[in-house]
Amino acid sequence: MTTREFEYETVVGPAPRADARPRPRAMRWLGYLAMIGVVIVIGLPIYWTLIGSFKLYNEIYRVPPTWFPLEPTWQNFPDAWNAAPFGRYYINSIIVTALGSLSEVALAIMSAYALAFVRFPGKNYVFIILLSALMIPVEITIIPNYLTIARLGWINTYQGIIVPGAAIAYGTFLLRQAFKALPYEVLEAARVDGAGHLRTMTSVVAPMAQPAIVTMALLSLVAKWNDFLWPLIVTNTADMRTLPIGIFWLRDQEGLVNWGVVMAGSLFLIVPVMIGFIWAQRYIVDGIAAGAVKG
Amino acid sequence: MSQRFMTRREMLKLMTVGGGAAVLAACGTAPAAQEPTSAPAVVSETGSTVNLTYWGSYSGGLGEAETALVEKFNGSQDEIVVEYQFQGSYEDTAQKFTAGLQADTIPEVVLLSDVWWFTFYVAGAISPLDDLAAQTGLDLTDFEPVLLNEGNRQGVNYWIPFGRSTPLFYYNKDIWAEAGLEDRAPANWAEFIEWAPQLVQKEGDTMTRAAFVHPNSASYIAWLFQGVTWQFGGQYSLDDFTMTMTDENTLRGAQFYQDTANSLGWALLASDISQEFLGGTAASMMASTGGLRSISETASFEVGVGFLPEETYFGCPTGGAGLAIPSSIPDEKKLAAMQYITYVTNPENAGFWARETGYMPTRISAKQLPEMVQFFEENPNFKTAVDQLPKTRAQDAARVYVRNGDQIIGKGLERIVVNNEAPATVFAEINDELTKAAEPILEDLKAIEG
Amino acid sequence: MTSRAISFPWTKRKHREWLLFGLLVGPNLALFSIFTYWPLIYNFYLSFVRWNFLRPTKPWVWFNNYIDTFTDAKFWEIMGNTLVFTVATVGGTLLLGLLLALLINQPLRFRDGARAIVFSPVVMSGAVVAVVWSYIFDPRYGLLDQILGWVGLNSPDWLVDPFWAMPAVIIVYIWKNIGYAVVIYLAGLQGIPRDLYEAARVDGAGAWAQFWNVTLPGLSPVAFFLSVTSILTSFQSFDIIKVLTNGGPVNATSTLILFLYELGFVSYDAGEAGVVAMVLFTIMFILTLIQLRYLERQVSYG
Known part of the structure; x- marks a missing residue:
């Protein structure tokens, strides 16, 4: 039995046997029809973004809009890339996203483990207090946090961008649910082997809940990668800025926006995340289920 | 030093x-x-x-x-x-x-x-x-x-x-020519009211091309309407922050805005006026000089510009x-x-x-x-914008000095133009809202200016 | 809440266990205290003062900001909008998401590709999404107008008509977030044991009865998990509405979070913004408590 199957069995339940039961042909056709419908409805705006980035300046504003670029051009991509130091923005975004997500994942595993397995009086209140962080609108945190970061002397630094968002409530919630769904026998076995809490957490619980952790990490990466407002406020110089701010730079304050260039620029942002999603999507499916199904 | x-x-x-x-x-x-x-x-x-x-x-x-x-x-x-x-x-x-x-x-x-x-x-x-x-x-x-x-x-x-x-009057020269109009911006609104029906295009009951397009509150209708209030002899407020939204002439301006989209029915209100203008779904608009260059370069037709139309007076705000x-x-x-x-x-x-x-x-x-x-x-169009500049005027306190004044007035105008509510009722409420919003500024102003 | 603490021999001394708990949860709580709870407490204080972020003094005004907010008709209109927006987006995401998940849960080809497309709006930034959709909604040249035209319908003036603006922002929100729900439902569907269906069939249950007696109960934990998280996200949804309508026309699409932004960042009224933030927090807190109780009691099985 491979590790992969082992996880699947223990975390999600018996693996589905897709063709175990013959399905009515009509249902399958309905399924394909629905799939085509979904791909069209959900994919259309994405298609529009995609072809927009290959259109010339004038064509974007053309009425009626063209479903395929009349004169497809690559020019928007170099135009966007050269309008701002995007290379630098990539580096900053990668640093900020990687460190921010790493911190969130580590803190979520630790907190979720404690909430699921370690004895503490009033543990449920701690859980609710942690969850309440999800209910505090980011708008009210901006000015106080700017002051705190300024006092620490962290304006325009990586730690200034990362630290205020390093704690995690959503992921703690998700992983707590996933950990609680783990089969008790395995944890018992660890106990018999004489493992302490820390070893149980790092060597038993974390590997077993790997799909949930990967999911959480991906959701965290997406959030950090797209974050705009806080990095804009806490940084000043172009060499500290991140990709979403770079895309904002492509827009003019007054006059027309060259949407072709902006859409090309937003592909800089979207493509890496999409590749990450496609690569990790099996983990996502298994992972979220693990957290959600067994409350 | x-x-x-x-x-x-x-x-x-x-x-x-x-x-x-x-x-x-x-x-x-x-x-x-x-x-x-x-x-x-x-x-x-x-x-x-x-x-x-x-x-x-x-x-x-x-x-x-x-x-x-x-x-x-x-x-x-x-x-x-x-x-x-x-x-x-x-x-x-x-x-x-x-x-x-x-x-x-x-x-x-x-x-x-x-x-x-x-x-x-x-x-x-x-x-x-x-x-x-x-x-x-x-x-x-x-x-x-x-x-x-x-x-x-x-x-x-x-x-x-x-x-x-500053705002400028933009028009689509092709549509102007098609309607047989003289190649210039209207001198006053009365003239434009005459021209407008020739600029409109309809398919059944739906207007496929409007003579004129207003922005919505999110795209600063209150800035453009500022000039129109002056043209009608009204204003948003006096220098001492007394709100004059219910002034007879301010209300006439609002009534005119309402008519353009309702009883006259040749104007529409849109969230992106430049797009409507460039796409030919609106024959003219008032818009910032800031977009002059990009709009002229993007348009598939020749763009004409002129001073804002007059009514009783000329009126055009700075921005x-x-x-x-x-x-x-x-x-x-x-x-x-x-x-x-x-x-x-x-x-x-x-x-x-x-x-x-x-x-x-x-x-x-x-x-x-x-x-x-x-x-x-x-760039003769740019020359027009510059020539209009000495005739412009700084905006009323209600829009620029009262925090959120722009949106308060803009949303009132949406009620008038889109919801077709009575201008007198709406602006009476807006007048109160602006007066209340101005209170903190007045306190601070007293402290700093005596 | 059920607790399944494991007792290890060396941690019989409970204080040592408490210390470990503190060490594990501590960093998370400490960071939240500085960067999330402190702003909330500070905001709570601001809701009792009159301040514009710039003045040197913050006079204490007791409950005046609360009275001003609660007697403002606009506030209640915005509360109503928030309710409509939240119910419609959460309900829409959960129901449509379920429907989609059921249909594409069958052993179909290209299922992974479809899943990627469905999920991709989740990773797009809200501002770009709003821009693309404003093209789609335009009643004269928009894509939606063209499509409605093919079936002989006229497009409403989505973003300008006070009646249609709210449906428009709801559509965009659901479009952006449905992929998340679908993926979770799909996972939930895979988690329902096959033998339950077989048992139901042996009992003579038809497709509908199977769905009603096996699938739905099997998915209830997923639905609860989604409802907790999507209510919190929906209440705080900002980008899409800000860029698409900025809360307009008039206040038709203004929600509490937009109102909070307008009061705080445009009107510079820290006191009333503070009140709205507290209202928002309180509503979400109570809703979450109710759901958690229900979730933990009804759904912890398996």
Whole structure:
């Protein structure tokens, strides 16, 4: 039995046997029809973004809009890339996203483990207090946090961008649910082997809940990668800025926006995340289920 | 400025400038040549350079022009180094400046838009600039008076015009020709009411092409309607913050707006007016001069522009932004900041900025520079915008000095134009809302102006 | 809440266990205290003062800000909008998401590709999404108008008509977030043991009865998990509405979070913004408590 199957069995339940039961042909056709419908409805705006980035300046504003670029051009991509130091923005975004997500994942595993397995009086209140962080609108945190970061002397630094968002409530919630769904026998076995809490957490619980952790990490990466407002406020110089701010730079304050260039620029942002999603999507499916199904 | 860093060179400089200023005052309009072309020295005794930070909102093409100006300044002298830092939209920049004031992390120069500078003025956060201007030789008399006076309180200047725009009447020449109209903007609204039905196109009951398009509140209908209130002899408010939304003439203007979209039925209201105009679904619009260049370049038809139509009077507001210096920075930095402002607003650079961005040249003498004269010849539409400038007027306090006044009025106009509610009822409510919103500003104003 | 603490021999001394708990949860709580709870407490204080972020003084006004807010008709209109927006987006995401998940849960080809497309709006930034959709909604040249035209319908003036603006922002929100729900439902569907269906069939249950008696109960934990998280996200949804309508026309699409932004960042009324933030927090806190109780009691099985 491979590790992969082992996880699947223990975390999600018996693996589905897709063709175990013959399905009515009509249902399958309905399924394909629905799939085509979904791909069209959900994919259309994405298609529009995609072809927009290959259109010339004038064509974007053309009425009626063209479903395929009349004169497809690559020019928007170099135009966007050269309008701002995007290379630098990539580096900053990668640093900020990687460190921010790493911190969130580590803190979520630790907190979720404690909430699921370690004895503490009033543990449920701690859980609710942690969850309440999800209910505090980011708008009210901006000015106080700017002051705190300024006092620490962290304006325009990586730690200034990362630290205020390093704690995690959503992921703690998700992983707590996933950990609680783990089969008790395995944890018992660890106990018999004489493992302490820390070893149980790092060597038993974390590997077993790997799909949930990967999911959480991906959701965290997406959030950090797209974050705009806080990095804009806490940084000043172009060499500290991140990709979403770079895309904002492509827009003019007054006059027309060259949407072709902006859409090309937003592909800089979207493509890496999409590749990450496609690569990790099996983990996502298994992972979220693990957290959600067994409350 | 303090004696501590006043060098001999600086003294000399000041004397020269003092003399120059007297001459300029005598002549009235200053020829460009008399302006210092490179920034005068600010040298502390250690001989180090002064580093300045400038927070602004210009990105994209405007951002490139802004960066070019800053680099030009840095190359023009070796005592001051300015760094331009983009801070997002006008709103973002003002918010960050607010946070910066609390945290004491402010820049030395800040770009504030027409609806924001006053908030910082009443908070005592921005410096009076006249003494500094005298020291750096900035000739305030050469600015378009309407633009400069907007940043003037009780005879003192706080806000130097930079990146200023005004509305303009844009029309689609193809549609005009198709309708057999004379190739010009309408002289007044009465004329446009006659023209409009010929510009409209219908398919059954739906209007596929409107004669005119209004923006929604999110895209600043209250800015464009400001001019219309004046045209009808009304206004949003008096200088002492008495709201006049229920003034008979203000209401006539609102009634006209309602009619355009309802009983007359040739105008529509849209969230992106430029798109409607460029797409040919609206034959004309009032829009900022800031978009003149990009709209002309993008349009698949020839774009015509003209002054705003008149009614009883001519009326056209100013818009855009200006530069300010925070009040809490050291004098040495203030002077250096003023040297930067002096440089980037000098006639030559005001012309450069106007040509690159489509914003109005803020200096009177800039219009006579050969490169500007040539530019006007090549861009007659831009000339129209500049010719309209002296006829414009600073906006009423209700929109620019009352926090959120723009949106309060804009949403009232949406009720009138889209929901077809009675202007008198709506503006009576808006009048109350504005009066209430003005209270805190009035308190602060009393404290600062007495 | 059920607790399944494991007792290890060496941690019989409970204090040592408490210390470990503190060490594990501590960093998370400490960071939240500085960067999230402190702003909330500060905001709570601001809701009792009059301040514009710039004045040196913050006079204490007791409950005046609360009275002003609660007696403002606009506030209640915005509360109503928030309710409509939240119910419609959460309900829409959960129901449509379920429907989609059921249909594409069958052993179909290209299922992974479809899943990627469905999920991709989740990773797009709200501002770009709003821009693309404003093209789609335009009643004269928009893509939606063209498509409605093919079936002989006229497009409403989505973003300008006070009646249609709210449906428009709801559509965009659901479009952006449905992929998340679909993916979770799909996972939930895989987690329902097959033998339950077989048992139901042996009992003579038809497709509908199987769905009703096996699938739905099997998915209830997923639905609860989604409802907790999507209610919190929906209440705080900002980008899409800000860029698409800025809360307009008039106040038709203004929600509490937009109102909070307008009061705080445009009107510079820290006191009333503070009140709205507290209202928002309180509503979400109570709703979450109710759901958690229900979730933990009804759904912890398996």
